[in-house]
Each structure stands twice: as C-alpha cells, then as structure tokens.
Amino acid sequence: MSQYSKTMESSESTSMLPPESLPNHNSTTPKTTKSHCYSNAKGILFTSFSVILLLTTIVSAGFLVHFRTGSSHNPTHIKTTMAISKTCSRTRYPSLCTHSLLTVPDSLNATESQLVHISLSTTLRRMNLALYGASAIANAQMGxxxxxxxxxxxxxxxxxxxxxxxSLKYSTGSETNKASSREDVMTWLSAALTNQDTCMEGFEGVSGTVKDQMVQNLKDVSELVSNSLAIYAISSKDKDFDGIPIENRKRKLLQSVSTSEKSGFPGWLRRKERKLMDLPAAMIKADIIVSQDGNGTYKTVSQAIKAAPEYSNRRTIIYVKAGRYEENNLKIGRKKWNLMFIGDGKGRTVISGGKSVMRDNITTFHTASFAASGTGFIARDITFVNWAGPANHQAVALRVSADHAVVYRCSxxxxxxTKL
Known part of the structure; x- marks a missing residue:
C-alpha cells in the first residue's frame, strides 16, 4: 500500500470478470506518475478535514512563534543562524528551507525545537495561499x-x-485528541506530501489554463511539506528514523505500529472497538439502521452518512442490513469522525457503483463507489463493488484516506x- 494513513485491513480484493507568497527556491513541478491497471490491484490508499480559509490563516498566525528580540531586522540583509543552518542542512531542499524560515524574523532567535513550529506555520500559510489561488478559478469553464x-x-x-x-497543534501541545502521537504527526505530514502528487496526477494527459494555474499555485508546496516532515523527524530525535530517506519512512512507520498479541489488532484500536469487530450484529446496538424495506432509520446509506454527527469523539455505529445499495459515489467526508459501518456479511450487504475513467471521463480518484476520509472509519462484513469492467479502465470500489481506519472481513x- 502506498498510503501513509495507519490502516488495518482484513479483506479480500477481487477482480471482476464479465495572504503572502514565498519566492520559488529549488522548486520543481510536482511529479506525475501514470496510473497502472492490474487484474488484482493492490491497495493504494490516497491520502488524503475541511478548513475555512480565514480560520486557517488565524491558526497559522496564532502558532507563529514570537520570541523577544532586542533589535529590528532589515529584511534585505538577514543572516542565518547556526540553528537554521543545522536544521535546513538535513532537509531535501535546504535553500528553500532557509529562505522560508527567514521570512519570519523571530526565527533568528529560535531554537531547533521552535523551528518546527515556524516551519509548519510557514507551510500552512503557503498552502492556504495555494488553496485561495485555486478557489479563485472555481467558476472558470472546464471540461x-x-x-x-x-x-x-x-x-x-x-x-x-x-x-x-x-501537526501544528500537536507540536505545540494544543491537540485536543489525547490519542494522537508523534507517529500520527509523521503520518499526517507524509499524507500531505503525497496529496500534492495525487492532485497533479489527475491532470495527466490534459492541458490548458486550469492545469497551468494549478501548477503555479502548487509551486514549492510539496517541497515545503517535505522540509517540514524532515524537520519534525529531526526534532523528535527518534533513532527509528535516523538516516531513513523521507520517501521511505512510511514503511518504517507501518512496521512500528504496535499490535495487541491477543487480538491481532493494532495497538491504537481501542478495546471497545476490538470487541465490536467480532460481536454478532444482532448483539450490537446501532445508532442508525439502514434498510431498503423501510424497517430502519433510513432507506439509503447516503441518508445515514448525512445524519451522522460531525467531529464526534464518540463511536457512531451504522448497521446496513442485507441488500444491494447502488448509490451515487458514497463518501464519508473528513468532518465525519468515528463512523463504523456493519453489514450482514460479505455478499449479503453490498455497496456498489459503476463510475470509471473511460466511460465517465473523470479521474481515478473520482470513480470510487465508496470513499472515506473521516478519522476512525471502520467497515465490517460488507462487500464493496465497482462493476464498470476492465474495458472502462480505472474503476475504484473502495477509497480510504481516513486515519486510524479499519476494513475488516470485507470483500x-x-x-x-480496485482499492485506493
């Protein structure tokens, strides 16, 4: 799997037969890679919580570290410090690293640890600018x-x-989710890095003003995220990451996730959730029941998703009774936390769709019959299907970009x- 979310899977994948800008330093256009098609596609999890631009700017500004200085700084003549030089020398883009940190005058008095906060804040501001620029062309005519x-x-x-x-909240001690860890921050930053490549892959094979503007908007973004990831890894002083290239740390992260010897589930999965994995559906008190015959809370899965609470730290259980649910690209958004979908078993509870790259002229990312990006997503005893067929090229059945996700006893x- 080429995803940075910590995801536990127990399933089978089957092939179907019939603000302010930063100058560009060491910047490169995000690399694009062709999407390949295999009969038995291996899991590729695209990583991928909605943030209002104004609030993001406030968060970024709020976390910029301010330290007392005895003199003002001339922006045209700023000399780097030993802490900045040492920190940036370990990144993949040292020139950009140095310049981006020096855009914050107080960085001259920052320690190596405090440079983590400044790096993340600077990256967030740049990403906010990229999103603002992209949103400005949302009403343009596009195919x-x-x-x-x-x-x-x-x-x-x-x-x-x-x-x-x-990541910024965790590094400053203001993360509200007490279950978060240093490994989570590494995961989040790695995911943010991968997302930029995924974005540009969607424009492969097309040309025009929209693509050109997106390339321009994303200048330096991947590089800044890469540098932030490197700086955070350095600051953590964890020997597990010493000498490991940025692009290879994901494998190390997945190997380091603790697992309960008794249950076989990863250590971050709480005891209550572990019990829910094997408890018969009839013994589970569901918050929402989906049944096509009307003997439930709702008749469709989309209605159940819409009714689920946002940003909830409490587990919401949605029981989907046996039946074939053909709905238009079901999606659990990033605001829908801790949703658990329980079916009546593989082949009995079926969620299906038929979107494809060839027939619908859309990106692979958009073809998923079911997609989940909300933290804590769990699916159990359900079959996910994309019936588009091989002639229509890429056609995703299940796309998961949620952190701490579990796909258990699913087909x-x-x-x-098949899987993303």
Missing part, C-alpha cells in the same frame, strides 16, 4: 475531466491543510485499481 481533476485538487489541498494544522470487487 468534465479537467473539472474532475480540479475538484480532486481542492479536496486534497483541504485534506493537507487539515493534516498540517493537526472489495472490481476490475482495475
């Missing part, structure tokens, strides 16, 4: 494929801003890029 890629980028940028914001059925 179906370009519109699909553009919307992908907006969603991914918002996801990334949320990841950076949470994922498709023909090409």
């Amino acid at each position: 179906t494929r370009v519109r699909s890629a553009f919307e992908d980028c907006l969603e991914l940028l918002e996801d990334s801003m949320d990841h950076i914001t949470r 994922i059925v498709g023909s090409c890029d």
Whole structure:
C-alpha cells in the first residue's frame, strides 16, 4: 500500500470478470506518475478535514512563534543562524528551507525545537495561499475531466491543510485528541506530501489554463511539506528514523505500529472497538439502521452518512442490513469522525457503483463507489463493488484516506485499481 494513513485491513480484493507568497527556491513541478491497471490491484490508499480559509490563516498566525528580540531586522540583509543552518542542512531542499524560515524574523532567535513550529506555520500559510489561488478559478469553464481533476485538487489541498494544522497543534501541545502521537504527526505530514502528487496526477494527459494555474499555485508546496516532515523527524530525535530517506519512512512507520498479541489488532484500536469487530450484529446496538424495506432509520446509506454527527469523539455505529445499495459515489467526508459501518456479511450487504475513467471521463480518484476520509472509519462484513469492467479502465470500489481506519472481513470487487 502506498498510503501513509495507519490502516488495518482484513479483506479480500477481487477482480471482476464479465495572504503572502514565498519566492520559488529549488522548486520543481510536482511529479506525475501514470496510473497502472492490474487484474488484482493492490491497495493504494490516497491520502488524503475541511478548513475555512480565514480560520486557517488565524491558526497559522496564532502558532507563529514570537520570541523577544532586542533589535529590528532589515529584511534585505538577514543572516542565518547556526540553528537554521543545522536544521535546513538535513532537509531535501535546504535553500528553500532557509529562505522560508527567514521570512519570519523571530526565527533568528529560535531554537531547533521552535523551528518546527515556524516551519509548519510557514507551510500552512503557503498552502492556504495555494488553496485561495485555486478557489479563485472555481467558476472558470472546464471540461468534465479537467473539472474532475480540479475538484480532486481542492479536496486534497483541504485534506493537507487539515493534516498540517493537526501537526501544528500537536507540536505545540494544543491537540485536543489525547490519542494522537508523534507517529500520527509523521503520518499526517507524509499524507500531505503525497496529496500534492495525487492532485497533479489527475491532470495527466490534459492541458490548458486550469492545469497551468494549478501548477503555479502548487509551486514549492510539496517541497515545503517535505522540509517540514524532515524537520519534525529531526526534532523528535527518534533513532527509528535516523538516516531513513523521507520517501521511505512510511514503511518504517507501518512496521512500528504496535499490535495487541491477543487480538491481532493494532495497538491504537481501542478495546471497545476490538470487541465490536467480532460481536454478532444482532448483539450490537446501532445508532442508525439502514434498510431498503423501510424497517430502519433510513432507506439509503447516503441518508445515514448525512445524519451522522460531525467531529464526534464518540463511536457512531451504522448497521446496513442485507441488500444491494447502488448509490451515487458514497463518501464519508473528513468532518465525519468515528463512523463504523456493519453489514450482514460479505455478499449479503453490498455497496456498489459503476463510475470509471473511460466511460465517465473523470479521474481515478473520482470513480470510487465508496470513499472515506473521516478519522476512525471502520467497515465490517460488507462487500464493496465497482462493476464498470476492465474495458472502462480505472474503476475504484473502495477509497480510504481516513486515519486510524479499519476494513475488516470485507470483500472489495472490481476490475482495475480496485482499492485506493
């Protein structure tokens, strides 16, 4: 899996037969990679919480570290410090690192630890500017494929801003979720880095003003996130990450996740959730019941998702009774935390769709029959299907970008890029 979210899976994937800008230093256009199609697609989790631009700016400004200085600074003649030089020398883009830190005058008096906060704040401000620039062209005329890629980028940028914001809160001790850890911050920053590539992959094979403006908006963003990730890893002083290239740390992170010997589940999964994994559906008191015959709270899965609370630290259980639920690209947004979907078993509770790259002229990211980006997503005893068929190219059955996600005893059925 090429995802940075900590995800625990127990499923089978089956192929179907019939503000202010920063100058550009060491900047490169985000790399794009072709999407490949395999009969048995391996899991690729795109990583990917909506943040209002004004609030994000406030958060970023609020976390900029201010230290007492005895003199004013001339922005045209600023000399770097030993802490900045040492910190930036360990990043992949040292020139950009130095310049971005020096845009905050108080960085001259910052320690290496305090430079973590400044780096994250600077990256968040730059990402906010990128989202603002992208939103400015939202009403421009676009073809179906370009519109699909553009919307992908907006969603991914918002996801990334949320990841950076949470990282910043954790590093300053103001993260409200007490279960968060240093590994979570590494995961969030790695996810934000991957999101930029995913954004540009959607524009592969197309050209025009929208693509050009998106490339311009994203200048330096990936590099700044990469530097923030490196600076945070350095500050953590964890020997597990010593000498490990940024792009390879994800594998180390996944290997380091603790697992309960008795349950076989990862250590971050709470005891209550572990019990819910194997408890018969009839013994579970669901908050919402979905039943096509009307003997439930709602008849459709989309209604259940809409009714679920936002940003809830309490587990919300949605029981989806046996049946085939064909709805239009179901999605659990980043605001929907801790939703658990329980079905009546593989092949009995089926969530399906038929969107594809070829037939619908949309991005792979947009084809998912079911997508989840809300933290704490759990799916159990459900079959996810994309029936588009191999002739229609990429057609995703399940896309999960949620942190701390579990897919347990589920079947994922498709023909090409089955899981994302």
